[in-house]
Amino acid sequence: MSSYREDFPIFKGSDVIYFDNAATSQRPRQVIEAMRSFNDSCNANPLRGLYDWSVRTTDAYEAARHAVAHFIGAERDCEIVFTRNTTESINLVAYSWGLANLHAGDEIVLTVSEHHSNILPWQMCARRTGARLVYMECEKDGTLPASEYESKITDRTKLVAVAEVSNVLGAVNPIREIADVAHRKGAVVLVDGAQSTPHMPVDVKALGADFYALSGHKMLGPMGIGALYGRIALLEEMQPFLTGGEMIETVTRESATFAPVPEKFEAGTVNAMGAVGLSAAIDYLNGVGFDTIMRKERDLTGLLLDRMRKMPEVTVYGSEDPAKHCGIVTFNIEGCHPHDVASVLDSEHICIRAGHHCAQPLMKYLGVSSTARASLYFYNTEEEVERFADALTKVRGWLGYGA
Numbered sequence: 449m450s451s452y453r454e455d456f457p458i459f460k461g462s463d464v465i466y467f468d469n470a471a472t473s474q475r476p477r478q479v480i481e482a483m484r485s486f487n488d489s490c491n492a493n494p495l496r497g498l499y500d501w502s503v504r505t506t507d508a509y510e511a512a513r514h515a516v517a518h519f520i521g522a523e524r525d526c527e528i529v530f531t532r533n534t535t536e537s538i539n540l541v542a543y544s545w546g547l548a549n550l551h552a553g554d555e556i557v558l559t560v561s562e563h564h565s566n567i568l569p570w571q572m573c574a575r576r577t578g579a580r581l582v583y584m585e586c587e588k589d590g591t592l593p594a595s596e597y598e599s600k601i602t603d604r605t606k607l608v609a610v611a612e613v614s615n616v617l618g619a620v621n622p623i624r625e626i627a628d629v630a631h632r633k634g635a636v637v638l639v640d641g642a643q644s645t646p647h648m649p650v651d652v653k654a655l656g657a658d659f660y661a662l663s664g665h666k667m668l669g670p671m672g673i674g675a676l677y678g679r680i681a682l683l684e685e686m687q688p689f690l691t692g693g694e695m696i697e698t699v700t701r702e703s704a705t706f707a708p709v710p711e712k713f714e715a716g717t718v719n720a721m722g723a724v725g726l727s728a729a730i731d732y733l734n735g736v737g738f739d740t741i742m743r744k745e746r747d748l749t750g751l752l753l754d755r756m757r758k759m760p761e762v763t764v765y766g767s768e769d770p771a772k773h774c775g776i777v778t779f780n781i782e783g784c785h786p787h788d789v790a791s792v793l794d795s796e797h798i799c800i801r802a803g804h805h806c807a808q809p810l811m812k813y814l815g816v817s818s819t820a821r822a823s824l825y826f827y828n829t830e831e832e833v834e835r836f837a838d839a840l841t842k843v844r845g846w847l848g849y850g851a
């Protein structure tokens with residue numbers, strides 16, 4: 449029994465096996481308590497009030513910004529813009545930076561394994577500016593060969609937008625190497641960190657990221673809070689994405705001047721309680737430590753892959769090496785639709801994901817229309833993996849295909 453599991457109220461007295469952590473993680477008591485304490489002690493509209501509760505809300509919100517900056521190695525707190533999630537962070541860059549800086553003939557380089565959140569905003573930019581999308585192809589296990597980024601990032605490249613970790617294969621992209629090539633060509637690098645911040649230490653400076661997007665709900669925090677890191681020089685020259693209250697300096701009937709970053713990008717009332725929750729999630733992750741998180745995920749994934757290798761009807765996608773999965777195990781069972789696999793496992797109180805995982809170009813590349821996906825996190829247990837593997841051996845029988 450993992451002692452970490454006991455920190456998560458949702459598992460108390462429950463036999464549910466939650467293996468959909470790549471979609472959203474669960475929240476420990478410490479996060480829930482931090483949000484409750486904020487709610488019960490000082491909830492008010494931040495940034496505008498001059499009374500104690502509003503000032504304390506503002507302080508808590510700015511402390512959370514500092515926590516995120518420190519967590520991902522940003523030099524300055526103002527390089528962190530709070531958003532709703534990774535999707536909004538990437539859209540902010542697409543609308544504010546992309547539409548202003550991309551032109552006909554420019555190229556935006558992506559990988560074929562991107563989540564739709566890191567494809568659609570660039571399709572929009574390409575449509576509206578005349579820029580072109582160029583895809584780097586990965587190997588079947590998700591590895592991105594150096595020849596891809598060395599050949600596809602060229603003098604025409606203005607932006608390279610890549611996920612640090614694939615949400616389907618769990619493969620980690622060589623961001624530093626990609627960024628070095630991109631910067632040599634004068635391109636800007638956006639990193640989608642939705643699947644990396646929950647699993648590994650991140651240092652945006654060491655990675656060479658110019659922009660870095662993350663979601664709180666995938667790293668033990670609440671839904672509705674995410675962040676965008678942007679290099680200060682880039683953020684300062686960008687126009688706002690959304691406009692309205694709290695992001696201005698002065699407004700006349702005809703025009704406005706904007707507040708400095710990051711307020712320029714945080715129009716309207718912000719999600720202060722979400723930020724407090726995200727900050728508590730960061731404290732919790734740091735308390736467990738990424739060494740422990742990575743070791744536990746590797747051990748659990750290794751156990752699951754060992755069990756699955758003994759099931760000839762099961763095809764696993766991704767690396768043979770459990771350390772290269774970030775807890776994500778994507779698979780199919782011969783003759784069974786992944787939706788049926790997920791539904792029948794649900795009746796055993798096992799939560800997994802099935803479908804295209806918002807990565808249809810990757811599905812096409814892998815030659816499948818959909819897959820099942822179990823995604824583990826450090827609070828899962830060996831016992832859960834064994835119960836899940838036992839259930840997998842029975843899926844074909846339950847679905848009427850014989851044992």
Ligand code: 7TS
Pocket residue numbers: 470471472533534535536563565566611613614615640642643663801805806
């Ligand atoms: N990028 C990656 C790599 C992701 O895995 C996801 C969500 C997103 C972006 C979007 O994150 P959001 O918080 O803005 O929604 N991935 C998944 C998933 O794999 N299953 O459900 C959501």
